[in-house]
Every structure is written in structure tokens, then in C-alpha cells.
Amino acid sequence: MSKNKKVTSYDVAREAGVSQSAVSRVFRPGLSVSQKTREKVMATANKMGYRPNAIARMLITKQSGMVAVIVSSRANENYPEVLSQVSKQLAARNKRVLLFTLDDADGVDDLFEQIWTFQVDGVIALAAHFESQRLAQFEQHKVPVVLYNRNVPDASTNTVCCNHEHGIKQLLAELKLNNPQSYLVLSGPTDSDVANERREITLDLLEKMGEKNVHVLYGDYTYQSGRDCLAQWLKKHSAPDAVVCSNDTMAIGVIDEIRENHNIHIPNDMSVVGFDGIASSFWQSYQITTIKQPVEQLVKAAVDMLLEHIENSDSPPEARVLTGTLIKGNSVKRP
Amino acid sequence: MSKNKKVTSYDVAREAGVSQSAVSRVFRPGLSVSQKTREKVMATANKMGYRPNAIARMLITKQSGMVAVIVSSRANENYPEVLSQVSKQLAARNKRVLLFTLDDADGVDDLFEQIWTFQVDGVIALAAHFESQRLAQFEQHKVPVVLYNRNVPDASTNTVCCNHEHGIKQLLAELKLNNPQSYLVLSGPTDSDVANERREITLDLLEKMGEKNVHVLYGDYTYQSGRDCLAQWLKKHSAPDAVVCSNDTMAIGVIDEIRENHNIHIPNDMSVVGFDGIASSFWQSYQITTIKQPVEQLVKAAVDMLLEHIENSDSPPEARVLTGTLIKGNSVKRP
DNA sequence: TCATTTATTGCATTCGAAGTCATTATTACG
DNA sequence: CGTAATAATGACTTCGAATGCAATAAATGA
Known part of the structure; x- marks a missing residue:
């Protein structure tokens, strides 16, 4: 009492x-x-x-026991699973999650203010885009950071990422079995680093394969944008033989658009591939051929890396790249 | 530098x-x-x-500026949207989210320890089941709490909830248009309060409607359990005229199971309704007749209520019930 | 049994910002 | 210009737990 x-x-x-x-x-x-x-x-x-009182403890030990997790609105549909994993795995390492959602670029200043004042032990950023000068701030403030699902070329930052090149290579190989004559690449939004990376890799690989008939459309990762892009395209052009989507959600949109409004059969007349391996990509009505990201392992890598850097502040930056698995669904014809 | x-x-x-x-x-x-x-x-x-340094400030002001958000594994598929809303709306009120995920009953003790030690200003629990003695602890520790998506009969707790009865009534009325002779009620897991409430309301209403041919099966809110339940049922019984699912995800599972393995047409031979109004329930391939929860308003109500109780510790407990909207999809035949 | 090592304990200080209170600088006004 | 009212400032204390250090108790060995 x-x-x-x-x-x-x-x-x-x-x-x-x-x-x-x-x-x-x-x-x-x-x-x-x-x-x-x-x-x-x-x-x-x-x-x-x-x-x-954890607050008093934090003050004297200078360890808050909290990790800031930044979720960008550009994180795609598999983020709930990722977030849930992050929370679980950090809890197992005796860290709490201080959650920040980042909507637009405007909020970044404020976000960083919060991060510094709250004395978090580290930061995990899910699919967020930060300018390199932002990243430098983490170093200045001595706050370890791990970027999830992002590749930073300059290698001065900790990153965990799925091997996009390897995955997309497999997807394209799968498509190639049917020897498609035309490709439609459905990219994610240009302000998403992951989307840009996936698109560029796809285009590079297609070029190396000698494919000439390649077109790009830009969606925003959503179901509706998948539908809209395809509808738009089919108004003026004939159906492509293969559609390469930057994520599963758009692939689902593509499939639904075709089903509703066009007399085209998937996979017989058209192949569609996605990326991520979200739960609904496995649903009977879609069964998308895609690359499933090894979410649990990716998160484990991110958490391990972050804690290593929290405990050992002078360990060098690291980039871990894990390989996803090709899911042979039913959206690409099997000869 | x-x-x-x-x-x-x-x-x-x-x-x-x-x-x-x-x-x-x-x-x-x-x-x-x-x-x-x-x-x-x-x-x-x-x-x-x-x-x-926010930590030092917290110590002296005795306000952490943090709200614990507890996400139960029993929260269903619309939780990512809810969580994102919660985070946004709390941020707008100058509170941060300390995220806890609750997997099984084992973790509850530890969870509560964390809550007390971290001196959070308040708690929002998403679809979590707590014994009433647990709820009493919040009062003892003077930590305001709001239960999201839960109805507590004794009314001594703050709750925000969608009006299940009203929603289910609408769904059953919709089904009734086709005068179904047999009903299959697909309940969520019995350790979920929401699932139990939805099931009991459904059964009560059906009884009041004078329906005799009503059977209940228990899933766990997942797609696979929707499929499994229906497959199991159809092995030994004939197809029901109407399937009432406790959430959209199971309804989707039901539809896919029917599509793949049975020569039954939805909605002509069988009607299916769901609940929640998750994004995929609107997808072309499903178009489920369901009740869409007013997530944004529910969250706003929860956040408002929580802040009211944080600022004014003696305001009385309150239960807010909002009404969802009936989505007339394509999984129930329209005469 | 006594000296010496080792395990416990308490005192006093520390972390960094906020707020109280008394003091000083400004301003307003007759 | 002097006085009252107000604004601005700094010294000092507070929040609650952790920890270095010194003091004490227990355990060990000769």
C-alpha cells in the first residue's frame, strides 16, 4: 500500500x-x-x-540501457516483422527499444535532437536515408549506429543488408528460363536508398544480359502503386513478358490489376517477381516468386554488431551482407 | 569536435x-x-x-516523457498501423515510445519490472491480456494505463475499443440477406480477450436470431489457421453457408483454402466475413466483407485519454467505444 | 590464540539539470 | 531623481542509485 x-x-x-x-x-x-x-x-x-529507479541508475552509470530504433516510412511491408524481432533480440540482450518513426525529411532535425538528449546507448535505423553529414554526427556524439537494410558505399558505417545483387541475379535467371522479350522494372520511390539500389542493380544486370527491351516505372512500394503503374503502362503499351518489382507488395498489386482488368494470364503470358518474402507473398492467391529476406538473421547481425560497438567503442565499422533465399512461387512459368 | x-x-x-x-x-x-x-x-x-541531458532532467522533474507501449503477440495484423499511429500521435504530444513486445505469459513479470523501473509516464497496452490483479498494480504504482482494443467489464480501467457488437451485428445482417442455413464461426485463440469477446458476441447474436446450425472452430488469428480450420471441417462435414471469422487474416485463409482445394464458389455458394479492415482485406483477390476499425480515431482516443490521466491523476477511468464501418466487399453475395 | 587475508559494510561523493530563494540589475512611474 | 515594482541572475540544494574508499567483520592459517 x-x-x-x-x-x-x-x-x-x-x-x-x-x-x-x-x-x-x-x-x-x-x-x-x-x-x-x-x-x-x-x-x-x-x-x-x-x-x-532506472533513471537514477542511468544518470550515474551513463548507460541508458535504451536503443533508439528509427523506422522510416519508407520501410516496406516487412518492417513489422523486423521491428518485432529487433525488440525481442534487444530485450534478450537487456536493452529496451525507444521507438521513433520518421515520416518525412522535416522530422530529421528533431529526431536527432531527441536521440542526443535521450542518451541512448545505440541506434538502429530501419531503411532510413541519412545524409553522410548526419551519419558523421553519430560519430561525434559517440553513439554507435547500425543501418538496417542499407548499403553505404563509403564503408565508414555499420550496415546490415540483404545481398540484393545475388538475389536479383537469381530472380532474373528464373525469369530468363522463359526467355522474355520485354521487361518492365517497377521501382520503389526514388527517395528510398534500397529502392534505388534494387533498381540500379536490376538494370545493370539486365544490360549485362544483353536485354534491350527494358522499361522502368516508379511506384512507392504500395499495393495501389503497383496496380496504377501497370494500368498506366497497359493503356499505351502491350504487356511486358516479365515484370520485376522492387518489393512484394507492388508485385501483388500488379497481379491483381492484371486479374481484374486484363485478359492476361500469370504466369503463362506474363511473369512477375517481387522481393522481400513478406507473409502475403506466400498466400495461395499470389504465390509470388521472390527473394525471402533472412529477417531473423539480419536482425541478429544488426543487434550483435550494435552491442559489439556499444561495449567496445573503438571496434571498426563493419558491413554484413546476408543472402536471401529464392522462393520459386507460381508467378513465373516453369518450363 | x-x-x-x-x-x-x-x-x-x-x-x-x-x-x-x-x-x-x-x-x-x-x-x-x-x-x-x-x-x-x-x-x-x-x-x-x-x-x-534528458536523463538528468527526468530525475529531477520525475517525468520521463516516455510512454510504455506493450504489444502482445496476440495483437492481430492491424497492429503495425496502430503502432505507427501511436508513435506519431505520442510524438505530437511530446512523449516518446518505449516499446515492449510480449510473447507469452512468462514474460509478464519481467515486463512489469521494467515498467516500474523505467518510470514511464503512462502505458498503452495493445490487445494484451492482464489479470485484474495486474491492472491493480498500475494503480498502486500510479501509472496511468490505457488498454487498446479491450473491454474490461469492471470498468475500473481506461479502455478504448471498437464496438464489436455493433459491427458484428452489421456483418450478420449482411449475411442474413442470403438466408444461410448453416454458420461456421472461426474464433481467434482463447487466450485473446478480443477473440473471446468477438466469438461470444457472435454466438449470442446468432442465437437471438434463432439460428440453430452454428458451429465454432478455433484458430489463432493466422492465415494458416484459417486454412487449416476450414480444411479440417470440410473433411467431415459439408460446407457451411456462412463463415464468420474473428479477423480478416483468417478470412483470407478460408478463401484461399476454398479456392485451392474445393469446388465451392465464394460468394455464390458460401459467404465469408472478417473483422478489422486490414489493408489486404481490400485487395482485389479477396475483397472481404468486414468491419474496418477506425484506427486513427481509436489511437487518438487512447492517446488523449492517457495524457488526460497523466496530467490529471485523479480523473476517473473511462471507456471509449468507437464504431467501425461496414465494408461491403465481395465475399458475401448481394441479392 | 593471534596475525593476516578476505569478505562485508557504510560514508561520502558523483552523475547533470531544475528549481527555490535571495540578491542584483532594470524598468516604470510619480 | 528617487522609489517601488519587476525582471534577471547565481548560489545552493535536490532527485535516487552507484561506487571508491576506508572501516569493520569474518575467515583463514600458523
């Missing part, structure tokens, strides 16, 4: 007839306390409903 | 030739500081890269 004010370590100490230090030591693991006082303190602490 | 240690208000004060109090005042809005010192302090602060 705690009346009105919070119970502090002093209150417990007084009640248990020990010093405040003793109480503190009982609640810190691995410190020298006799069995007798430990029990005595624990008993009174429980009785009084005492819980150590 | 901050060398190694963090810049504190004292450092800025010394550099700017003022007292620490002055620096503090500059960074607190609405306090009496002359234009001259304000500028002087701001200048040196910027030069030195000073940011107020």
Missing part, C-alpha cells in the same frame, strides 16, 4: 536497518553482499514495493 | 560566463531570461555541441 511517494533505496535501507549502499548492491548482480543482508533487504524491498 | 566527455550545462555556463542555472533556463521554455544571455548561451551551446 504505497501511499503517495515512490519508495527509494533510502527508505528500504532505513526499514531494513542497513545502508543505502547495501540496498544498491543487492539489486546489482555480482556484488559482494552477505546472504543475510541480501535476504533481509529483499524481504523489506518486496514488502515496501521497492523497484530501483 | 567534442573530445571525450559529454558537454554539460556547467561547461556551457563556464564558457559563456554565466551560471549553470542560466543555461538551464535558456533550455526550458517560458522562463525569465534576458535576450542577451539567451543568445550568448545559445551561441556557446551550439559551438560546444551541448544538448540537455
